[in-house]
Amino acid sequence: MPFSGLKLHPALVRGIKDLGYVKPTPIQSNAIPPAMDGRDVLATAMTGSGKTAAFLLPLLHRLMDRSRGTTRALVLTPTRELAAQVLADLEDLGRHTPVKGAAIFGGVGMVPQEAAFRRGADVLIATPGRLLDHLQYPYARLDSIEHVVLDEADRMLDMGFLPDVTRILRRLPARRQTLLFSATMPAPIVKLTREMLHNAARIDLQRKAAPASGITQAVYPVPHQLKAALFATMLERGDIKQALVFTRTKHRADRIMKYLVKHGVKAERIHGNRSQAQRTAALSGFKSGAFRVLVATDIAARGIDVEALGHVVNFDVPTMPEDYIHRVGRTARAESTGEAYTLVSPEEQSELRAIERAVGKQLPRVIVSGFDYSAKPDTVLEVPIAERIAGIQARKAEERARAKVNAARRARNEAAGKSGSRKSGGRKPRVRSRATSR
Numbered sequence: 429m430p431f432s433g434l435k436l437h438p439a440l441v442r443g444i445k446d447l448g449y450v451k452p453t454p455i456q457s458n459a460i461p462p463a464m465d466g467r468d469v470l471a472t473a474m475t476g477s478g479k480t481a482a483f484l485l486p487l488l489h490r491l492m493d494r495s496r497g498t499t500r501a502l503v504l505t506p507t508r509e510l511a512a513q514v515l516a517d518l519e520d521l522g523r524h525t526p527v528k529g530a531a532i533f534g535g536v537g538m539v540p541q542e543a544a545f546r547r548g549a550d551v552l553i554a555t556p557g558r559l560l561d562h563l564q565y566p567y568a569r570l571d572s573i574e575h576v577v578l579d580e581a582d583r584m585l586d587m588g589f590l591p592d593v594t595r596i597l598r599r600l601p602a603r604r605q606t607l608l609f610s611a612t613m614p615a616p617i618v619k620l621t622r623e624m625l626h627n628a629a630r631i632d633l634q635r636k637a638a639p640a641s642g643i644t645q646a647v648y649p650v651p652h653q654l655k656a657a658l659f660a661t662m663l664e665r666g667d668i669k670q671a672l673v674f675t676r677t678k679h680r681a682d683r684i685m686k687y688l689v690k691h692g693v694k695a696e697r698i699h700g701n702r703s704q705a706q707r708t709a710a711l712s713g714f715k716s717g718a719f720r721v722l723v724a725t726d727i728a729a730r731g732i733d734v735e736a737l738g739h740v741v742n743f744d745v746p747t748m749p750e751d752y753i754h755r756v757g758r759t760a761r762a763e764s765t766g767e768a769y770t771l772v773s774p775e776e777q778s779e780l781r782a783i784e785r786a787v788g789k790q791l792p793r794v795i796v797s798g799f800d801y802s803a804k805p806d807t808v809l810e811v812p813i814a815e816r817i818a819g820i821q822a823r824k825a826e827e828r829a830r831a832k833v834n835a836a837r838r839a840r841n842e843a844a845g846k847s848g849s850r851k852s853g854g855r856k857p858r859v860r861s862r863a864t865s866r
């Protein structure tokens with residue numbers, strides 16, 4: 429069915445045309461009609477499916493009917509990046525409409541956001557924590573909300589935002605339309621949908637939690653300490669032109685970025701310890717091609733939208749299969765093609781097996797020819813836990829040995845003092861509670 433079959437407002441059809449969308453994605457053709465009719469919608473949809481337009485188009489359509497000046501729609505997202513992305517999509521799709529949106533998220537000043545409340549921006553796109561900060565003040569009123577969207581509900585659950593979401597939902601008028609989008613449906617989300625949705629149209633396009641079909645997935649077995657070197661080799665050989673790289677920790681993201689820069693690769697990183705301005709700069713540099721690699725932790729990367737992103741690289745194997753599916757959804761947006769590579773060390777085999785079970789197939793293993801898999805690592809990105817523990821134990825043993833020597837010396841000195849031998853100066857035993865440790 430073409431977009432014209434959806435009977436969207438002509439101003440939206442123009443916006444869609446400007447963006448070059450030819451036909452609706454499956455989630456769009458399934459979710460838009462019931463949402464336009466004002467029904468609640470419960471959709472299992474992951475990033476890359478076109479889910480954002482699937483809720484924005486019916487919202488915009490319905491907001492065209494009346495005058496402006498009050499906030500009538502609220503979109504809740506788990507991260508700042510996703511909120512910013514949804515706002516950008518709203519501005520794109522709604523460019524020929526008078527509907528205006530505003531983003532409400534942490535890490536930036538409250539004042540411009542307060543202004544959005546005061547002027548009654550048509551749509552607020554908010555992260556739960558910052559929205560609750562505003563809701564303490566009288567200017568922040570949600571009593572004219574008619575439509576609410578929970579985007580990436582499972583991610584909000586993962587991030588511990590569900591209590592905040594519930595608090596916000598309680599502040600909204602009971603008579604409203606609720607649209608809930610989630611890549612997966614864990615039990616707490618199912619419970620939430622039972623409480624919050626009424627007679628919802630259910631759209632479950634993912635028979636199996638599997639990434640979009642255009643994605644080539646491959647596994648690169650490699651010793652833990654050689655991951656950085658292997659990745660640098662893959663970049664050098666031109667196997668990967670531009671990539672979003674996921675790591676387990678912020679610390680590793682920093683180290684990998686530095687390693688790559690040292691090896692002549694233009695790279696940046698994005699994670700929770702970076703300021704909003706730094707994140708925005710890293711993201712736009714990556715989008716413009718100034719950086720070839722963007723290293724990110726999972727949470728920070730939510731909502732990153734990079735058109736036709738060719739490669740996603742899991743530098744570390746995600747521990748949750750859903751995270752793998754989410755990450756891989758970053759590539760092959762809206763049915764184009766992409767590649768998702770995962771570097772797997774021998775210690776990560778069980779996580780890999782869980783992922784293969786979730787995607788329902790075995791992923792091909794790839795050996796990079798010419799790469800020396802038995803080389804001595806040229807960097808230590810992170811001291812492995814066993815080595816860290818061994819280090820601590822060695823240090824403790826050293827401290828104990830030193831304390832023993834000191835105690836023996838004290839005992840000797842005391843004994844010498846008691847025997848009345850003061851000729852030596854009777855030096856007082858030095859009190860030292862513990863050996864100095866580094």
Ligand code: AMP
Nearest residue numbers: 449451452453475476477478479480762
């Ligand atoms: P998301 O909304 O995160 O699933 O993103 C889907 C991506 O596909 C975004 O980059 C959109 O711009 C793009 N997109 C959404 N709908 C369509 C469509 N009907 N045709 C082509 N691209 C689309």
